Amino acid sequence: MFMCVTCLIDGRAWAASTVAVAPSATSLQRPSALPADRYPSPTGSDDVVCRALVHGGMSLLLSFLMSSALWCSERSSPSSRDGSNAINAVNATYVSTIRPMLSKYCGECHNAEKHKGDINLSPLLSSAATIDQVLNHSALWQKVGSEIASGEMPPEKSKEQPSDSERQALMVWLKGLRRLQTPDPGITVMRRLARSEYTNTINDLFGVSGLAAVNAGADLAPDSIGAGFDNSLSPLLAEKYLLAADAVLDRFIVSDQMNLQLIPGQLPALIAGVEDKGKPDGTSRLFSTSADIITQANFPAEGTYTFRLKAGAETAGGEPIRLAIRLDGMVVGEVTVKAVLAKSATYTFKTKLDPGRKALSVLYVNPKAVETVAAATKTTAGKPATPKNRSVVVDSIEILGPPAKAPSEVQRRLFTAVPGKGIGPSDAARSILEPFATRAYRRPLRADELAFVLSIFALGDAQDLTFSDSIKLALKAILISPQFLYRTSEELPGEKDKAVTPIGDYELATRLSYFLWGTMPDQELFRCAQERTLHQPEVLSAQTKRMLSDPRIRHLATAFAMPWLGLDKLADLQIDEKRYPMMTKELRQAMYDEGIAFFLGLLDQENLITDVIDSDYAYVNALTAKIYGMTEVKGPKMQKVTLSDKNRGGVITMPGVLAVTSMPSRTSPVKRGKFILAQLLDETPAPPPADVPELSDQNTAKNAALTLRQRTELHRENPACASCHRVMDPLGFGLENFDAIGRWRDRDDFGLSVDAMGELPGKQRFSSPSEMQHILMSRKDAFVRTITKRMMTFAMGRQMSGYDEVVIDDLSDAVIANGYHLDELVQRIVTSYPFLHRHTIK
């Protein structure tokens, strides 16, 4: 029983693969096509929807109820007949073929009494079961499908084995069954930017690239785009975003020169120990003995500051009046006021200061005790009141900071306006911040969002920050706002009550841009979004084409293809340096670059998506050429070369792939076999059960004489292991001619001659990598479906399930029908139903 559940793949799929794939069992409309009216309502009919409602299960009932309103209203009648025809066809095949087959081959173990492996098929096998009831078990059907696809069931020991055509019939029927599902783009969530996306977006937002680019996300935790992305924002992450924003803005935004004008009459003061508030009209203040003007000033940078005091005094006793300026209690300068009250003059001093906000006070230094009298005032317009004693009036204090550094090029570009003639600070701020926030949020701002951004500028402005520092504060707020850190949707009119809606043009631009470039939309995409034309099929197709030929498409290779092929592990791959001293940092990089070049090469029309399995070319530089055994290639640049060696080609024989599927000091046929199954054929073997020692555990005296192959075959003595390993191991041994860093060899890690013979289920024999690749090529359509599913998962940022399977079927069929091109796949994905729609739970 244990075996039945856990062990996959004994490889009948290999045999079955030679059978031609029957055309789709249904005639339903393809959701991936774009009809003329905005986005299509996809497959199915009212009939289907209503059934799906019944089948959806209680937990989904609510969302179906909501979406059904949409579907029912948009569905047209002709397809309704198709829908019920589809159900009838599925039902007919079920009764005539599928049910008898399942009863015959599966019913003996998976019935209500035995339910081996916790699988009970009796509800599906009862002749009393209606088609509705049969359809209701989608999870069970999915399980049946994967067991049959992998060929695991029925177990080998079972005498009754279905024929290949019977298996095929079941697969075709299941495909038809899947098509009866309600179209659903999947629950759409606001996605946080991944680390690479964050870095790219910051650079694009500030318009820097190449040497000027910043690695803003360097301190963020590593992550990967696609299923299982960690979308949350922990306190640690919040802090890192703030620090990153600080670092970026400190680099790009230079503080203006401080030029602060203070009117002492407006400022609070202590006069003879009594608090005296300043007057808003700017009435200047007449100082007497113990008066002290108090305020604070923000000094933006380290350097020499010039203080200018305009003052006049009435003295007595022949001693000139002295005023001291103090910052945070320390005297930083002193002036002697000789001008008379009626004719005030300007007195200047300079001092070096550290940056920061400091308390500023102006103190009357040399009063005489007997002359202590309350302050008098003069109005700015009127004549001074006659002081009874030594008095001083300070008309203004001007602080001029050290000359600012020249604004960076980024700042000059961002600061489309500065306050000055004809434009006030808040208008200038708006003309800078509104376009910036629109780009940062990747959609037009709502009124409250604009008001928020401007309020942060106003906050800084009210605190006497320089204009550029206030802008900087607002930019910082934008960079830690959810609308920037997450991809949020624009709200379209009339979508409030609908669960499933087409996405807007801005959201489409964003999806497209992050999928292909890993960054925010560029000007051109924003333009299409603004003109609301991006969703039009010809515009979307043209833009996608443009994006595919832009250098930024490299993102698809680094963020999608490299993790898929495991080449992102190369940099940190543990390797036995003694055994493989040539595996330097440079070689690792070259292996990685080869993967990038190969994947990007697939976008050329001359290359096919199936080149991944086998190709007659490779990309090499001087370092990897040595691994390939070529001598004529020079230099660090990747060059496309034609392979004369039939045993090389595709990703399977790529040195990087061979290295990441090896152990530190030897090859691992199991890992290599697993790579082919999981990454190319989407047949991930189940994890090994507990209490099974790893292979090298058997490295004992008794086994020392055995070859790696013989020892690996020990695995297969255990029936718990055999069912997976009988496919995994032959594939891996087919690559034994390549060592742990991908060089050709005739003797293995133990000095024995390499035996690359293998036999796959279905008596498919091979004796070299080339012959194995030939057999794999017979399963190229399964590979196309795998890469379709992987790329779709990447594009949508979530696991594929339910209706997605139908979409994947359609997309891969289209890619196959149109000649196996990667750009075709990308075009199909960006025009697919899930990509163009959003499912929102209100």
Place this chain on the structure above:
Amino acid sequence: MPRFPMLSRRTCLKGLGVSLALPLLETMSWAANPPSGSAQQPTRLLFVHWKNGAVASRFWPKDEKSYHPAMALPPTLEPLRAVLSETLLIGQIKNPCQNLGEDKNGAAGHKADSACWLTCAHVKKANGGVDIGISADQVAAEQLGQYTVLPSLELGLAGHGISGIEEHGYSKAYHTAISYRSATQAIQAESNPRAALERLFSSRRSAPQKRGAGPTGPKVETGKFASAAAAADGNAESSLDKVMVDKVLEHAKSLRSHVSTADKRTLDEYLDGLQSLEKRIVAIERQQAQAEAERSQGGKKKVGVFSDPIIVTMPMDGAVFSERFRVMADLMILGFQSDVTRVGSISNFGDCGGELGIKEDVHQFSHNDPNRADDPMLIGCLKLELLYMQQVAYVIQRAKDIKDGSGSLLDHSIFLCGSGMGEGRHHNNDDCPTIVAGRGNGTIRTGRYLSQAKGTQGDLLMGILARAGCTVPKQFGLNGTKLSPDLS
């Protein structure tokens, strides 16, 4: 209330060997004790996790009596000899997660190891996301964290991320994270010691200050006035960053009405993260101001009952696992010593066998045959376990050596060191190696081996939380129902 010595910038920097900006360190002060006003030192909690359990026959003592520094110890426990009297070893603890994951094939196994250890909840596939339960350290962080600049500090040795999905449909987080802020939010451990140091002693000084006050405090002689002005402003002692973050928060709340139900949760997590940041800015500024005030009043070091701050030496590139572990342990101890945090964890050791000549994935060594002494997997596994135990001993000894008021830091701490698996080869999650160290301010009876636990893992965690002064929920995880009877 005891006052701590102030950290001098020089003391800490001299060990670093590199120039590292530590603006706050010179103004380090110490947070107040819980309002209870008790004279005792706060209890610090540390969780140290290693993976894949331990080979039982080389780990567990033959009986309770033989767990004694003077007796022969099982080989794996040997490094603990010097601190044995400070520890409590507990056997046969039940964790509820054994083989109850969604896959019947003992799939919980290695995944439950990290994820279930402090949550006592099942791992679920959740479409590649995280769905488990809050972890015990985060319960503590929520409550004890309000007294400190950092509610908790999660350190890891390997930089493995929590994003992504494993090939069998489980979130990667289950493998790499032991701490969960909520059922759906795993915590990424900080693996860069420099970043951890900066996080412990960061400064907000670079941010423009709001008018009214700042970390330097009102220094003018007429200070009365300045503070009056600040009070009138309604926002005394805050930087513009704090006010700005406030406004971002407020605005982000308004975004809730524009997003879907699913996104509301995401947004709430965002708000939660940002709120913590805001509190942290406030706490740091308060500490800076407090330290500044103390210093301006001529506060001198009160040396004697407290050790000088320990010196942390930053690792060079290419440092081996044990060197890196010690840096992380030192940072953690420094965090406890300076009361920057009271809750911490060290986990995610990664492939740490380099210094033992082990290059392979350490996991595979746990699938060994303990009955064959020459099994290379067994030999490797025992070497690794010995290495782990040396690190556990190190962090315990470090805390023991630090004077902390009336006793040692260890006396005022509870360290839980262990694994979430019994033995890797069995994929079982019960009978896990469990070492409690420290006396928890007199609430833990150490120097014992309890061969047969009376409580479950959940009870143990509840018992630890309660002893650290936390209010404990009626139930914790799937099997915590009472305060563990095993600890005192």
